[in-house]
Amino acid sequence: MLILKPKFEFDVSVEAELTPELAEKSLEEIKNFKVWYGNAEKTLGELFDVEKEGDGKKLLLDGDFSKVKWVGTGMDDGEIVIKGNIGANCGAYMKGGRITIEGSADDWLGAEMKDGEIIVKGNAKNLIGCAYYGNPSGMQGGKILIEGNAGNYIGEKMTGGTIEIKGNAGDFIGTEMKGGEIIIHGNCGYAGGDMKAGTIKIGGEFDLLPTFRKSENGWTGDVLVGGEGRILKI
Amino acid sequence: MLWIKNGIVIDPKNKIDGEKMDIFIKDGKIVDESEVNKDECRVIDANNKLVVAGGVEMHAHIAGSKINVGRTMRPEEMRIVRHTANKLRASIGRVLLTSPAIGYEYAKIGYTTAVEAASPPIGSPHTHEELDAIPIVDKAMLPVFGNWHFVFKYVAEKDREKLKAFIAWAIERTKGYGVKVVNPGGVEAWMYGGNVKNLEDEVPNWGVTPKEIITELVKSNEELDLPHSVHLHCNNLGNPGNYQTTIETMKLVSGLANEKRQTLHVTHVQFNAYAGSSWRDVASGAEEIAKVVNSMDNITIDMGQAIFGHATAMTGDAPFQFTLHKLTGSRWVNKDSEIEGGAGIVPIAYLPKNPVHALQWAIGLELGLLVDSDKVVLTTDYPNGGPFTEYPYVMAMLMSRKMREKELERVSPYVQKATSLPAIEVEKTLYDVIQMTRSLPARVMGMENKGHLGIGADADVAIYSINPDDVDPAAQYELINSEFRKPVYTIKGGEIVVKDGAVVAESWGRTFWVDARKKVSLDSIDEDLNSFFNSYYTIQRKNYGIQEEWLRNPVRVEVN
Ligand SMILES: [Zn+2]
Numbered sequence: 001m002l003i004l005k006p007k008f009e010f011d012v013s014v015e016a017e018l019t020p021e022l023a024e025k026s027l028e029e030i031k032n033f034k035v036w037y038g039n040a041e042k043t044l045g046e047l048f049d050v051e052k053e054g055d056g057k058k059l060l061l062d063g064d065f066s067k068v069k070w071v072g073t074g075m076d077d078g079e080i081v082i083k084g085n086i087g088a089n090c091g092a093y094m095k096g097g098r099i100t101i102e103g104s105a106d107d108w109l110g111a112e113m114k115d116g117e118i119i120v121k122g123n124a125k126n127l128i129g130c131a132y133y134g135n136p137s138g139m140q141g142g143k144i145l146i147e148g149n150a151g152n153y154i155g156e157k158m159t160g161g162t163i164e165i166k167g168n169a170g171d172f173i174g175t176e177m178k179g180g181e182i183i184i185h186g187n188c189g190y191a192g193g194d195m196k197a198g199t200i201k202i203g204g205e206f207d208l209l210p211t212f213r214k215s216e217n218g219w220t221g222d223v224l225v226g227g228e229g230r231i232l233k234i
Numbered sequence: 235m236l237w238i239k240n241g242i243v244i245d246p247k248n249k250i251d252g253e254k255m256d257i258f259i260k261d262g263k264i265v266d267e268s269e270v271n272k273d274e275c276r277v278i279d280a281n282n283k284l285v286v287a288g289g290v291e292m293h294a295h296i297a298g299s300k301i302n303v304g305r306t307m308r309p310e311e312m313r314i315v316r317h318t319a320n321k322l323r324a325s326i327g328r329v330l331l332t333s334p335a336i337g338y339e340y341a342k343i344g345y346t347t348a349v350e351a352a353s354p355p356i357g358s359p360h361t362h363e364e365l366d367a368i369p370i371v372d373k374a375m376l377p378v379f380g381n382w383h384f385v386f387k388y389v390a391e392k393d394r395e396k397l398k399a400f401i402a403w404a405i406e407r408t409k410g411y412g413v414k415v416v417n418p419g420g421v422e423a424w425m426y427g428g429n430v431k432n433l434e435d436e437v438p439n440w441g442v443t444p445k446e447i448i449t450e451l452v453k454s455n456e457e458l459d460l461p462h463s464v465h466l467h468c469n470n471l472g473n474p475g476n477y478q479t480t481i482e483t484m485k486l487v488s489g490l491a492n493e494k495r496q497t498l499h500v501t502h503v504q505f506n507a508y509a510g511s512s513w514r515d516v517a518s519g520a521e522e523i524a525k526v527v528n529s530m531d532n533i534t535i536d537m538g539q540a541i542f543g544h545a546t547a548m549t550g551d552a553p554f555q556f557t558l559h560k561l562t563g564s565r566w567v568n569k570d571s572e573i574e575g576g577a578g579i580v581p582i583a584y585l586p587k588n589p590v591h592a593l594q595w596a597i598g599l600e601l602g603l604l605v606d607s608d609k610v611v612l613t614t615d616y617p618n619g620g621p622f623t624e625y626p627y628v629m630a631m632l633m634s635r636k637m638r639e640k641e642l643e644r645v646s647p648y649v650q651k652a653t654s655l656p657a658i659e660v661e662k663t664l665y666d667v668i669q670m671t672r673s674l675p676a677r678v679m680g681m682e683n684k685g686h687l688g689i690g691a692d693a694d695v696a697i698y699s700i701n702p703d704d705v706d707p708a709a710q711y712e713l714i715n716s717e718f719r720k721p722v723y724t725i726k727g728g729e730i731v732v733k734d735g736a737v738v739a740e741s742w743g744r745t746f747w748v749d750a751r752k753k754v755s756l757d758s759i760d761e762d763l764n765s766f767f768n769s770y771y772t773i774q775r776k777n778y779g780i781q782e783e784w785l786r787n788p789v790r791v792e793v794n
Contacts, residue, residue, distance in 0.1 A: 134310030 001058040002030065003051040004044070010067040012038035013087060014047060017070045020057040020078025020097060027052055057097075061086070066106065072099045075116070091118045092132075094142065104148070108132075113161070115142045126151035126170070129163050139163070139180065152189075155182045158198065171207075174200045177229055185234075195222045195229035203234050235260050235270045236728060238695065241280030242702050244665055245287065246608075247673040247686035251665050252702040257285060259693040262727040266689050282701040283722060286668050288346025288694030289625070290685045292675035293465075293501050293536050294616040296336050296368060297375065298353045298361030300548040303567050304330050304579045304617070308546065322740055323369075329544045329617045337369035338737045339623050344696030344721040346743075347676075347684050350375040351465065351501065351615075352416060352550045354575035355382070356773075358408035359780045365745055366786040370731050372692075372743035374679070376465055377408040378550050380415030380447060381422045382574045384759075384766065386440040389450045396762070398454045399754035403763070405460075407779030409747040409788065411679075412462035413455050416550035417469050418447040421576035429553040430469055433482055444469050449486055452498055456490060458750050460793060461680025463492070463534075465499045472554045474510040477519025481526050484533050491532055499678055502538025502615035504598040510652075513561075513590060517652040518597045524604035534678050536611035539598035539628050540591065541620025542584045548618060552576035584620065589648035594619075596645070596655040602632050603658050607666035611675045625671065626718030632662040632670075634711035661708045664700075681746070693728035696721045745785050750793040 002023035015036040022030055030052070031045030044050060057078030065071065066085035076095040085103035094113040104122035110129050124146045129139030130153060138157040145164045152170035155163050159179040171189030174182050177198040187204035192212065208231070212221035218232035236259035243255050258270045295301050305311065305327075314328040316335050325335030340348055348371045353361040355377045365373045379385050379401070388397035401413060419437035420430045426438050433445040452464045470479040480503065490497040500506070509519035527533050547558055552568055555578020559566035562582065569577040584591040598619065602610055612629065616622040631637055635658075642649065642656055650656055662670075676685025683692045700717045707714050720735025729741050767775035782788050 132310065132313075134308055 001053045001056050001060055003053065003060045003062060004048040005051075006048055006063045006065070006068075007046075009064070010037070010047075012067070014068045015070050016044070016068055017073045018059060018061075018080070019072060019075040020059055020080060021075075023052070023057055023059060023078070024055050066103075069106075072097075075099075085122070091116070091144075094118070105146075107151070110139060110142070110144045112138055112140070113142045113144075114140045115161075117142060118144045120144075120146045120148070123148035123167070124150045127153045127156065129155045129158050129161065131157040137178065141180075149186070154184075155180065158182070168204065173206075174198065174229070183234070192219075192222055192229055192231050194225050194227070196225055196227040197229050199230045199232060201232045201234045235275045236278060236693070236725065237270065237272060237275035238278045238280050238285060238697070241283055241285030241697060243285045243687060244668045244702065245673070245687045246665060246669040247677070248688045250687075257687055257695065259695075259725070259728045262693050263683075264687055264689055264691045264693055278697070278723060280697050280722075282704070284664070284698045284700040284702055285687070286344075286696050286698070287672045287676075287685050287687050287691065288696050288724065288726065289340070289344050289671045290675040290679065290681070291340065291345055291348040291371075291613070291616075291622060292611055292679050293351040293613045294348055294622055295351060295548055295618070296348055296616070297333070297350045297364035297373075299357045299570055300352070300550075300577050300579055301330060301617070302360075302364065303569055304546050304548050305332070307565060307567050307579060308581055311544075311546075322737055329621045330546055331621075333364055333367035334369055337371055337740075337743075341370045341724045341726065341732050341737055342721075342735060343623060343625055343719060344698065344724050344732075345371065345622075345625075346692075346694035346696075346724065346726045347372045347681070349373065349411065349679060352414050352467075352575075352577075353377050353408065353410070354550070354570045354573050354577070355404060355408045355410075356573045356778070357570070358410065359784070362409060362745065362780055362785055368743075369740045370726050370737075370743055372684075372694075372746065374411035374746040375408075376412050376414035376462075377404060377410040378414045378416050378575045379404070379451060380418035380466075381420075381576060383770075384762070385447065385451065386419075386422070386437060386442050387762070389442045389446050390440055394450060394454055394457070395755070396759050397450060398458055399756055399759045401451075401454055401458060402750040402754045403756055403759060405748050406751055409745070409780050409782065409785060411746055411748050411791075412460055412465055413451055414465045414467075414550075415448065415451060416467040416575070417471060417554065418444045418451075418466075420444070420469055421550065421552055421571070424553040424556075424576055425571050432479060433469065433486075445486060448483065452487055452490065456492060456497055458753050458793060460748055460750060461495075461791060462678070462748075463496050463499050465501055467501050467549065467551060468506045471505050471549075471551055472508075472558065474508045474512055474516040477507045477509055477523055480506040480519075480523055484526055484530065487532055488530060495677055495680055496534040497532040498534075500533065500535045502613065502618065503535045503601055504538035504540065504594060504619065505615070507597050507601060516590065516593060518593065518600055518654065520597045520600035521604060521654055524601060527605050527609055534609050534611065534674070535601065535605060536613040536615075536675075537598045537602050537628075538613060538615040538619050539602065540584050540594040541614055541624045541627070542586050542591070542595065543620060544583050545620045546579065546617045547582050548577065548579040550575045550577045552578045554578070555580050558582070586645045589646040589652075592646035592649045593652055596649045596653040599628075599631055599638070600653060600655050600658065602628070602670070603655075603660040603662065607662060607669045608674055610670060611678060612667070612670045623719075626715050629667045629671070629718055630707070630711040630715040632667055633664070633707035633714060634709070635659060635661055636708060637711035637715075664702055664705075664707060693725060695723070695725040697723040697725075742787055744787045744789045746789045746791055747782075748791045748793060753793060
């Protein structure tokens with residue numbers, strides 16, 4: 001296990017593509033791992049206290065990581081535990097393994113993820129499981145669980161996997177969704193715009209577009225794009 | 235001064251095929267041995283290496299309205315970092331490269347000249363600003379004429395003298411190099427939601443036909459004796475059955491002759507070489523087209539080769555782009571329809587297993603293989619067919635049947651029944667592909683000092699780690715494919731810009747433009763221009779166009 005603690009409070013964002021494999025490297029290699037601090041290239045050791053306990057594929061991020069972006073990007077195995085908040089793009093392109101965030105997550109959590117699991121004990125912001133601008137598909141597999149609330153544009157263009165939000169979510173849920181499942185236990189705004197397939201389950205209140213028609217146990221649409229997506233009340 | 239020693243030279247224009255010789259460079263030109271003081275020369279040891287002229291790109295979309303909108307609408311393209319700024323400028327892009335990346339990537343494959351093949355005239359100041367932002371390569375741009383109201387007017391009035399005057403005026407104002415024509419009449423029809431289907435269809439409101447527009451523009455271009463011929467993107471592009479339109483179009487110029495060059499260049503013919511009647515029975519019409527091109531001595535074409543992977547369709551042919559958008563469901567932007575052109579942009583990725591994409595890939599190769607090497611230029615119609623950075627792949631494919639057989643294994647079997655590619659035995663030689671990438675495109679463009687290594691030529695040279703005496707391209711296609719990607723040297727205007735495949739220095743090329751004003755009476759169209767500008771243009775006539783001094787490094791080519 002690798003334990004990282006910020007050495008100081010970051011003024012600008014840090015771009016650090018930290019994945020659990022890093023824990024398998026030597027301490028020196030880890031300290032020399034390149035990250036960006038604003039527009040300056042730095043080493044991990046310059047920004048973080050680095051401590052190693054054994055070679056297990058696990059990262060423990062201890063402290064305020066809310067300005068640290070791209071943690072767990074593309075990871076395919078192992079575990080990351082974040083004791084505090086985490087910055088944007090956490091778990092983007094993830095292919096396996098697990099990320100547990102004890103605080104809250106920023107935007108683009110699990111964007112375009114293919115497999116694996118992300119658990120957030122606090123809240124998450126916008127664009128969870130989304131496609132990056134210009135790309136055709138968002139989240140394709142895996143699971144994201146948010147214990148608190150989430151923001152807007154959840155699961156845009158997702159084709160597979162599950163996003164579950166225990167609290168409330170914002171507007172534009174499952175826009176252009178093509179598969180997979182979004183479960184929101186609380187309230188949310190408009191859901192399913194231009195949705196082609198997949199399922200959105202909502203426990204609380206939500207706004208329904210006029211382009212959905214009533215079906216057996218919910219609504220089907222978006223008819224505007226000939227969609228067969230389902231919105232269900234739970 | 236440079237002394238390239240003991241290289242093995244292939245220079246088709248000067249009929250040199252693999253001769254061991256020395257090349258001398260002074261003041262940006264190739265010179266005779268007697269012109270240099272050998273003691274002062276920097277010596278480049280080219281022993282056992284292939285020495286050729288710098289590549290000439292005669293049809294790509296590298297600046298101006300379309301590629302810029304493409305970059306805006308495709309943020310995903312901009313995530314590929316080619317290199318971060320250090321000595322050179324930062325450059326990014328997957329297929330839609332940023333301006334610095336375009337210059338660097340051309341130089342990195344040994345190309346030193348590139349022509350932007352379609353610019354809306356009113357947008358020419360912007361096109362030139364972007365060309366000026368492309369390092370290293372020499373440049374030129376072709377303004378589009380085929381849907382310009384002045385052209386319709388003079389064609390309808392059958393007033394060729396005025397049409398010639400207008401062409402000379404327009405090329406000077408846009409600092410253009412020649413006459414580009416895109417789907418003549420069709421783009422105008424698009425402004426009313428339509429298109430023209432064949433050469434005899436009338437253009438709405440003008441009473442002229444594509445046939446008349448093409449014929450009059452070609453005859454005017456020939457009477458003006460511009461360095462380049464009319465550069466035509468045919469009607470009916472991208473539609474099954476269109477190979478017949480292409481052949482009919484080519485036959486419009488039979489009987490015309492020009493001893494220096496072709497009288498019509500038909501561009502990205504792959505997109506205009508489809509047989510069949512629908513996308514269900516579409517097949518290749520390349521063989522028929524190749525027969526016609528080979529039988530006429532005043533036609534040249536370029537391939538428009540499709541490359542598997544990411545591309546972006548962008549052309550002044552707005553109605554076709556709308557069709558493509560409907561066909562693929564991909565994003566679409568329509569542009570310039572309110573001005574003298576019209577354009578559309580649609581992202582696309584060519585997939586080997588997709589029957590239509592595989593067919594397009596195969597047709598490009600058929601054209602490259604079946605047309606004589608002094609009549610077909612290697613292009614991808616960047617970024618329509620794919621990135622120009624893949625030219626080494628196309629060169630290797632043209633030279634090796636074995637490589638084609640290997641590639642055929644991974645493409646849709648539809649190609650087997652719809653094209654002749656699997657049966658084609660032709661294997662082009664190094665001499666052929668050097669011709670198709672150097673001497674021929676230079677001749678097609680009328681750029682006398684480009685594409686060869688004779689005395690007086692521009693000192694644009696590429697040196698590759700390929701020994702023509704030793705290599706068998708048919709068998710060693712992997713070597714061809716990899717070595718043409720990393721020249722040992724690219725020399726631009728006598729300056730070493732690339733070494734061992736990496737850009738080592740940034741230079742700034744020139745922009746060539748053609749001035750034919752002396753051959754016409756500009757007064758004859760003065761009143762027409764004033765009245766059009768007063769009635770229809772959003773800017774004053776005196777503010778229209780671009781001054782020579784606004785260009786970074788202009789070269790005026792005067793036609794007398
Ligand atoms: Zn083109």
